[in-house]
Amino acid sequence: xxxxxxxxxxxxxxLLKMKGLGQDETASLTSILMISIGALLTGLNVxxxxxxxxxxxxxxxxxxxxxxxxxxxxxxKSEGYVMGVGAKMFVIAGPVLVYGISASVIAGIIxxxxx
Amino acid sequence: xxxxxxxxxxxxxxNPPSIIATACIVGPKEGEGPLRLxxxxxxxxxxxxxxxxxxxxxxxxxxxxxxVLKKANKxxxxxxxxxxxxxxxxxxxxxxxxxxxxxxxxxxxxACSTMAExxxxxxxxxxxxxADNVVCLTSSHFCSAEKQFRFPLELGTQxxxxxxxxxxxxxxxxxxxxxxxxxxTHITTGKIVDMGIKxxxxxxxxxxxxxxxxxxxxxxxxxFTPEDYDLIVTGDLGAVGKEICDELTREQGYxxxxxxxxxxxxxxxRQKQDTHAGGSGxxxxxxxxxxxxxxxxxxxxxxxxxxxxxxxxxxxTSSQQGESIPCIAHAVSISxxxx
Numbered sequence: 001x002x003x004x005x006x007x008x009x010x011x012x013x014x015l016l017k018m019k020g021l022g023q024d025e026t027a028s029l030t031s032i033l034m035i036s037i038g039a040l041l042t043g044l045n046v047x048x049x050x051x052x053x054x055x056x057x058x059x060x061x062x063x064x065x066x067x068x069x070x071x072x073x074x075x076x077k078s079e080g081y082v083m084g085v086g087a088k089m090f091v092i093a094g095p096v097l098v099y100g101i102s103a104s105v106i107a108g109i110i111x112x113x114x115x
Numbered sequence: 116x117x118x119x120x121x122x123x124x125x126x127x128x129x130n131p132p133s134i135i136a137t138a139c140i141v142g143p144k145e146g147e148g149p150l151r152l153x154x155x156x157x158x159x160x161x162x163x164x165x166x167x168x169x170x171x172x173x174x175x176x177x178x179x180x181x182x183v184l185k186k187a188n189k190x191x192x193x194x195x196x197x198x199x200x201x202x203x204x205x206x207x208x209x210x211x212x213x214x215x216x217x218x219x220x221x222x223x224x225x226a227c228s229t230m231a232e233x234x235x236x237x238x239x240x241x242x243x244x245x246a247d248n249v250v251c252l253t254s255s256h257f258c259s260a261e262k263q264f265r266f267p268l269e270l271g272t273q274x275x276x277x278x279x280x281x282x283x284x285x286x287x288x289x290x291x292x293x294x295x296x297x298x299x300t301h302i303t304t305g306k307i308v309d310m311g312i313k314x315x316x317x318x319x320x321x322x323x324x325x326x327x328x329x330x331x332x333x334x335x336x337x338x339f340t341p342e343d344y345d346l347i348v349t350g351d352l353g354a355v356g357k358e359i360c361d362e363l364t365r366e367q368g369y370x371x372x373x374x375x376x377x378x379x380x381x382x383x384x385r386q387k388q389d390t391h392a393g394g395s396g397x398x399x400x401x402x403x404x405x406x407x408x409x410x411x412x413x414x415x416x417x418x419x420x421x422x423x424x425x426x427x428x429x430x431x432t433s434s435q436q437g438e439s440i441p442c443i444a445h446a447v448s449i450s451x452x453x454x
Contacts, residue, residue: 042269051271058271067271075267078167092270
């Protein structure tokens with residue numbers, strides 16, 4: 001399943017390149033489209049069914065990241081747009097962002113010192 | 116001197132009260148399970164016409180209360196106490212679902228053991244002449260429980276094989292000093308047992324020692340043996356916990372295998388319904404008892420039941436702080452005859 005998601009991503013990427021987009025634009029637009037698909041499938045109550053079958057295959061790709069943000073936003077909408085959606089949206093993705101960004105900063109510092 | 120106590124944990128009721136009626140409402144998934152013909156009502160929408168899961172669960176509780184009163188041919192004025200609880204923080208479903216009942220109310224929390232806990236307290240109130248009629252009820256809801264204890268519903272995660280599926284449903288009973296049975300004859304109140312299990316996806320294994328402790332205490336306090344019962348049924352140990360409980364009880368010298376079952380295994384077809392180790396939640400033991408077991412008692416298919424609802428007393432905070440899971444099991448004997 002994870003492979004299928006990657007094939008779809010690669011297909012979109014190739015398609016955009018064929019349309020004459022540059023490397024940077026293609027990469028950004030592919031990510032945006034994959035995130036949109038992940039968010040849409042979450043909203044349509046489909047992504048959790050895919051996840052039950054696919055496991056890490058649908059968690060690791062960027063669509064899984066979209067799912068981890070959209071699903072709490074949907075779940076906590078009943079608590080309002082501020083304390084519900086706003087406060088809880090990053091309840092799952094938050095730790096990934098915190099430690100992902102922290103790790104990149106540390107890697108950057110090490111790279112700077114070793115240069 | 117407490118004349119009704121026998122042994123360390125058991126009470127023998129001198130004027131055994133009757134369970135004069137039961138009612139239960141379950142969700143769509145439970146309505147597809149093997150016990151579907153025994154439930155009073157199966158809702159076709161998890162939201163039950165409400166805007167939030169919490170409101171839906173409160174409505175389950177409210178409607179079950181109305182239904183059980185109707186089946187007992189009573190009005191709210193005939194009821195001296197409601198004893199109710201659920202899994203949500205501050206017992207939200209019970210407090211909000213029953214706020215218009217105008218009946219003196221005791222809120223109880225025993226996690227998934229709440230049904231047996233409320234029936235224990237309710238029957239002692241009736242036996243002690245503190246009340247003529249008591250309603251005991253509980254509920255749980257898959258969606259509100261997932262939201263509070265685990266992950267958002269739409270998050271694409273996999274559940275481990277030991278995980279259990281919270282039952283959407285509510286069950287209630289009317290316990291009365293008038294009636295011709297089935298009678299509540301003995302109550303064994305559980306101790307909090309914590310064997311150090313920390314895996315929140317394996318509650319069955321965590322709760323099994325508590326169930327064993329209460330069952331063995333019952334046998335030791337009363338002198339009864341497994342052969343005295345037609346059915347010994349635990350609340351929601353699931354496939355993993357049931358096996359452990361069976362084995363632990365055998366190690367203590369009591370072989371319950373022949374008469375032992377678990378509500379969590381009875382309510383779903385685990386293979387077809389993808390519920391992994393089985394059902395759980397306050398509503399699991401409550402609906403299986405109110406729906407299936409009570410009817411089998413009335414039919415005379417079974418005559419003496421040991422109903423042992425089991426609860427994992429964890430909170431989301433305790434598990435995030437790395438605490439193990441304290442568990443409890445309460446046992447209630449229900450019999451067609453007073454022995």
